[in-house]
Amino acid sequence: MYQPSGFVDPERPDHVCRLTKALYGLKQAPRAWFDTFSNFLIDFGFECSTSDPSLFVCHHNHETLVLLLYVDDILLTGSDSHLMSQSLEALNSRFSMKDLGPPSYFLGIEFESYKNGLFLHQTAYASDILFQAGMLECNPMPTPLSQHLDKMDNTPFVEPTYFQSLAGKLQYLTITRPDLQYAVNFICQRMHKPTNSDFTLLKRILRYIKGTLNYGLPIQQHKNLALSAFYDSDYAGCKDTRCSTTGFCILLGSTLVSWSAKRQSTVSNSSTESEYKALSIVAKELTWISSLLRDIGISQHQPTRVFCDNLSAVYLSANPALHNRLRQRLALH
Numbered sequence: 001m002y003q004p005s006g007f008v009d010p011e012r013p014d015h016v017c018r019l020t021k022a023l024y025g026l027k028q029a030p031r032a033w034f035d036t037f038s039n040f041l042i043d044f045g046f047e048c049s050t051s052d053p054s055l056f057v058c059h060h061n062h063e064t065l066v067l068l069l070y071v072d073d074i075l076l077t078g079s080d081s082h083l084m085s086q087s088l089e090a091l092n093s094r095f096s097m098k099d100l101g102p103p104s105y106f107l108g109i110e111f112e113s114y115k116n117g118l119f120l121h122q123t124a125y126a127s128d129i130l131f132q133a134g135m136l137e138c139n140p141m142p143t144p145l146s147q148h149l150d151k152m153d154n155t156p157f158v159e160p161t162y163f164q165s166l167a168g169k170l171q172y173l174t175i176t177r178p179d180l181q182y183a184v185n186f187i188c189q190r191m192h193k194p195t196n197s198d199f200t201l202l203k204r205i206l207r208y209i210k211g212t213l214n215y216g217l218p219i220q221q222h223k224n225l226a227l228s229a230f231y232d233s234d235y236a237g238c239k240d241t242r243c244s245t246t247g248f249c250i251l252l253g254s255t256l257v258s259w260s261a262k263r264q265s266t267v268s269n270s271s272t273e274s275e276y277k278a279l280s281i282v283a284k285e286l287t288w289i290s291s292l293l294r295d296i297g298i299s300q301h302q303p304t305r306v307f308c309d310n311l312s313a314v315y316l317s318a319n320p321a322l323h324n325r326l327r328q329r330l331a332l333h
Contacts, residue, residue: 001016001017001019002016002017003015003016003017030071033071033072034069037069037095038056038069040091040094040095041056041067042056044058044087044090045058045060046058046065046067047059047295049292049295049296050291050295051288051291051292051295052292052295054068054069054070055067055068055069055292055295056068056069057295057296057297058078058083058087059297060080060083063078063079063080063083064078064079064080064296064297065077065078065079065080065083065084065087066078066296067087070107073106073107074097075103075106076088105124108122108124108125108172109121109122109125109175109176110122110123110124110216116220116221117218117219117220117221118218118219119216119217119218119219120176120216120217120218120219121176121214121215121216121217122172122173122175122176122177122216123213123214123216125172125173126173126209126213127213129166129169129170129173129206129209130206130209130210132166132169133166133203133206135203135206135207135210136210138203138206138207138210139207139210140207140208140210140211140212141204141207141208141210141211142208142211143208144179144180144182144183144204144205144208145182145183145186145201145204145205146201146204149201152195152197152198153195153196153197153200154195154197155195155196156193156194156195156196157194157195157196157198157199160191160193160194163191163194163198163199163202164191164194166202166206167184167187167188167191167202168188168191170184170187170188170202170205171184171188173209176216176217177215177216177217178217178249178256178259179212179215180205180208180209181247181259181260181261182245182247182261183201183205183208184205185261185262185263186201187201187202187205189238189263217256218255219255220253220254220255222252222253222254222255223253224253225252225253225293225298226252226253226300226302226304226305227250227251227252227286227289227290227293227300227304227305228250228251228304228305228306228307229248229249229250229251229282229285229286229304229305229306229307230248230249230251230306230307231246231247231248231249231278231279231281231282231306231307231308232247232248232275232278232308232309233245233246233247233264233274233275233277233278234274235268235270235271235274236267236268236274237263238263241263241267242267243263243264243265243266243267243268244263244264244268244274244277244278245261245262245263245264246260246261246262246263246264246277246278246281247259247260247261247262247278248260248278248281248282248285250282250285250286250289252289252293257289258285258289260281260285264277264278271310271312272310272312272313272316275308275310275312275313276313276316276317278313279306279308279313279317282306283306286304286306290304
């Protein structure tokens, strides 16, 4: 590291200092902090979720507390105000903490309350991305991507690090913007060698964000907390790798809780194989969400419905005897 200002050695001003210890603690500090905090919560009565290590749940006299920990940012909610007050007093007695009241801003996500629900959005974060890109005053676009992506300029982009920085920031924006999921995933597939056309597509996404800054994710109260999912895939949609793209959305009652648009890692030999791979991805996500809900205390008392538009994948999932026949057909291809 450079010699600090005011402490430069006059005899060796060009020398540099060797850092022998991290300025902000050791590498083991985050793990030690998590162990200390989690052990305190467990002693209080919380249980660490098996599905998410950063989630802690406390069940006491038919009341529930849920605590989400991200480094030193904590989000606490529960069904009993008295139990929440007890937990806050216990935390304050052990750690130096500050109660900010009802959530309004957490990890870049803004909370707005309305009747029977919450509205999550990232307006400030999206505006910051536009400011860093110098596009605060750009003209908005109605869609994030154009329908025709055939005529592409393959000239390498002169600042790939700048492209990668903006694309990485857009990934975090998809937490509350499912309408950006496919477009951002499409751009991120080109991060290793971006071209001028890729940067043009990236700017189109930013122009779409400019016109949709107030978009977000509504969370509504719903008595029927049953899981359901919709999914689809395009067969060999990527013209470079011939891989298919899986897209799905998962609902808890009427609230969207999970979504994805991602290119499959292997090439499918048929549309049935592509759809069946997508179905397996959705099934794994549903299994994880169901386990997470079970830790919170929300059990699923009815089968989870998965909606699909491919009869071959439906028959294949319903009749395991068809698996061998499918592999034989794929081998013939």
